[in-house]
Amino acid sequence: MIYWVTESITTSVRLYAENFSKENRTLQLEGVPIEVPTALALFKNEFYYTPPSLVAERYKNVLQLSDIPDGGHFAAMEVPQMLADDIWQAVEKIHRYRRYIYRE
Incomplete structure (x- = not known):
């Protein structure tokens, strides 16, 4: 709720968007x-x-x-x-x- 009322929801989901993106998955960092x-x-x-x-x-x-x-x-x-x-x-x-x- 805090993210919505402060209009900062984008920053809260950035981590997920970046980590689960196709570009990130192709790096195969989970194998390091x-x-x-x-x-x-x-x-x-x-x-x-x-x-x-x-x-x-x-x-x-x-x-x-x-x-x-x-x-x-x-x-x-x-x-x-x-x-x-x-x-x-x-x-x-x-x-x-x-x-x-x-x-x-």
Whole structure:
């Protein structure tokens, strides 16, 4: 609703228009592996849910993969405590990983 009343709906759908365009699909970016330390939260009601098996194919250094049993595209409003808890857990794992790699 905020996008409509502020007349900014175009900016809200730009990400989807660009990511799902024919030009973007021909780049085949989804096949490029991501090797940086990664934490992912998969929300049950997200409109674009990625199964953990596909996550493993793309993300090569997953420090945390949370399959959240509720929430969706607007998880911060739908399940704020679940999202916050998951973020804090991910931050802790990233800090531990960093200390391990850099021997801090």
